[in-house]
Amino acid sequence: MPGDRPTCGSLLAAESSRPAGRLPLARWTLPSLSPARTPAKVISFLAAVLHKKGTREDIENNMPEFLLKSMKKDPSSTARKMFLIVAPLSVLYNWKDELDTWGYFRVIVLHGSKKDSELIRLKQKRCEIALTTYETLRLCLEELNSLEWSAVIVDEAHRIKNPKARVTEVMKAVKCKVRIGLTGTILQNNMKELWCVMDWAVPGLLGSRIHFKKQFSDPVEHGQRHTATKRELATGRKAMHRLAKKMSGWFLRRTKTLIKGQLPKKEDRMVYCSLTDFQKAVYQTVLETEDVALILTSSQPCTCGSGQKRRKCCYKTNSQGDTVKTLCLSYLTVLQKVANHVALLQAASTSKHQETLTKRICSQVFSRFPDFVQKSKDAAFETLSDPKYSGKMKVLQQLLNHFRKHRDKVLLFSFSTKLLDVLQQYCMASGLDYRRLDGSTKSEERLKIVKEFNSSQDVNICLVSTM
Structure with a gap:
């Protein structure tokens, strides 16, 4: 229905959308989204919208309604505002941790075995922020659409790139006037995917698919061919400029260059390992x-x-x-x-x-x-982890000995989980305390493992699957 279509939305793109950075609570404005700090800035934005002060007053306002009334305290009208954050399961609890770290919010996690009980709390408007996954949103779409959301914020918004995909249909069916998408992945220079994501964030901004293809997609793609004529090149550039101008108020892109002065110096070293x-x-x-x-x-x-x-x-x-x-x-x-x-x-x-x-x-x-x-x-x-059977293992053994002396933290990435098994056996045989993250790690355990690795001085190795 036309009345259900969003009147405001945006696609906020950064080079990384993982909760990683730490920002002071005082920074509540949202001038831009810096890479690797997107969730922290979203939290700052939500704190500002909900009139959080970063003081004990926020804690008092988070008390149950009957306690607030008994204290003769008029609950703020902002308590009625509710925000829905949709994120992949792999980062869902990272969002919860960041929200708990940087503000006093009433947050519920709509996922897993407690989903039904949390849904009851949600319908009673006993929260300010609801966290859920794409799959849970699909299962509970009708119940969630019965509520009035101030905004829906979608992490990894590039998942909404296929017009025919079920995830796209579900996300477009969410009733909310304000939609904000976060993505750390460039849309692969695919014009159709760009239209799909933008049409979710701001429906109608780029017209229908047929209109977009005729006015923007085709001219740009024809102008990029190595056989393109001068006229096609010029037409393609004009179409790209018109597209950029049309999206300028809705699409924000931020790269690491904005915060390169705040990041530690990075040094890449490639070590060639000869075979044994x-x-x-x-x-x-x-x-x-x-x-x-x-x-x-x-x-x-x-x-x-x-x-x-x-x-x-x-x-x-x-x-x-x-x-x-x-x-x-x-x-x-x-x-x-x-x-x-x-x-x-x-x-x-x-x-x-x-x-x-x-x-x-x-x-x-x-x-x-x-x-x-x-x-x-x-x-x-597969448990044979003797370095003499692998040139990489011989080099790794020396590197780990060096890092242990300096008490450095080490992340060991591998595309192969079977190789991670070998590395795990090596750590066990060498008496090294380690942690492991791969596809079989439960979402609830991921955050615990990351915290242990970051905080414990004894755990300085983490084995990670790139898959």
């Missing part, structure tokens, strides 16, 4: 297999004299029926594992075919290393 003798032997054995020989000669003329390439003629597959393309991708994965840690070869693969292939390679390779095979029988293969 064991890894080299395994690597070489892999390269000497018949499959790799088939891959390396696949572009040569076929021996039958047809004039075609081997992979398109008589050598399309190996003896097991695997195509050259399949083998190429499989062996790249195998070599990548060997270069990281040979123990990864024995870890369960994502596909049965990959697992079968890996086992076949292992049978050829490990016959040369009887002591290693015996060790793998005595202990689970």
